[in-house]
Amino acid sequence: MTTFAVKDWDDAYENGRNIPGGSNYPAAWVEPAAAFRAASDARLDIAYGAGAREVYDLFLPEGTPRGLFVFVHGGYWVALDKSYWSHLASGPVARGWAVAMPSYDLCPDVSIAQITRQIGAAVTHAAGEVAGPVVLAGHSAGGHLVTAMMCHDSPLPDDVRARLAHVVSISGLHDLRPMLRTARNEMLSLDMERAEANSPALKRPLPGVRLTTWVGGGERQEFLRQSALLANIWHGLGATTLDVVEPDRHHFNVIGGLADPASALIRAALDPVEAG
Numbered sequence: 281m282t283t284f285a286v287k288d289w290d291d292a293y294e295n296g297r298n299i300p301g302g303s304n305y306p307a308a309w310v311e312p313a314a315a316f317r318a319a320s321d322a323r324l325d326i327a328y329g330a331g332a333r334e335v336y337d338l339f340l341p342e343g344t345p346r347g348l349f350v351f352v353h354g355g356y357w358v359a360l361d362k363s364y365w366s367h368l369a370s371g372p373v374a375r376g377w378a379v380a381m382p383s384y385d386l387c388p389d390v391s392i393a394q395i396t397r398q399i400g401a402a403v404t405h406a407a408g409e410v411a412g413p414v415v416l417a418g419h420s421a422g423g424h425l426v427t428a429m430m431c432h433d434s435p436l437p438d439d440v441r442a443r444l445a446h447v448v449s450i451s452g453l454h455d456l457r458p459m460l461r462t463a464r465n466e467m468l469s470l471d472m473e474r475a476e477a478n479s480p481a482l483k484r485p486l487p488g489v490r491l492t493t494w495v496g497g498g499e500r501q502e503f504l505r506q507s508a509l510l511a512n513i514w515h516g517l518g519a520t521t522l523d524v525v526e527p528d529r530h531h532f533n534v535i536g537g538l539a540d541p542a543s544a545l546i547r548a549a550l551d552p553v554e555a556g
Contacts, residue, residue: 286502289458290464292502293459293500293502295499295530295532299532302532305532309364309367312539314363316339317366320366322337322340323338325337326405326406326409328398328404329401329402331385334382334383334384334385335362337366337380339373339379341373341374341375341377342376345378346413346554347377347411347412347413347415347445347553348379348406348412348415349372349379349380349550350402350403350414350415350416350426351369351379351417351418351538352381352419352425353365353418353419353422354418354419354451355420356421357421358386358387359386361383362383365535368535369538370540371539371541372538372541372546372549372550374541377550378406378409380403380410382402384398384399388466392424392468392474392478396435396478403429412443413443413445413553414440414444415445415446415447415448415549415553416430416446417448417449418452419534419535422450422452423454424453424454424480426448427480430486430491431484432485434486441486444489445489446490446492446550446552447489447492448492448493448548448549450495450534450545451494451503452493452507453506454480454481454506455481455482455506456470456474456475456479457476457479459475460472481509484517485517485519487518490552491510491522492511492548493522494507494534495523495526496528496529496531496533496534497525497526497527497528497529498528499531500531503531524544526545
């Protein structure tokens, strides 16, 4: 019999201090992201709402896009913006997909529920610019936000829900109740009611949408658990799910595969959709 007990919940969800070289992030992403923006066919800072951070960048492939790929960044709902991740669009763009990357307002200025609605608005706006199937990917807190788009109470309108083909949550947080035990909750302002109301793992998935949860083998145990949790529960609710643990990857480099059109991550995200 194996007994599990978490004694330090802040450490359980702390990535930087538990990864060799973790202090190099997010600075390591700034230069490649800027270089990709400068070299790509990009429409920058497209407004999807009235706020200064309610904007997204749209990266376009050659010719007519095969569909829309949206990447939602992480940062525990309290940090970062779209500018750090532009280079990750190179994988889907090389496969012929348009890629939207939104920013959103941050806690404590807004609630997680408000951020979720903003992402719904960003996806909806981008879907109005690009025809075809919609694939969503998100990292860490972004994994929470994209899986919220395929919940039964998704903020997406019916026409966009009908186009939603696949959601890929990379190191995603799907049950927010553990956040109540962390110091981060001073900024997140969650209580049990709000945590439950904003946890995809406690909701039903939309029918017909594929889910992939993807996590690095070198991640904190809680991220491994959160990844397996959603795939397990939603499989039991009838969804097509896949839970992948990628060896030798940690919380920060696990998203690197998005930049490579031939990577296992990109193949898992796009091959099932392109196969129809």
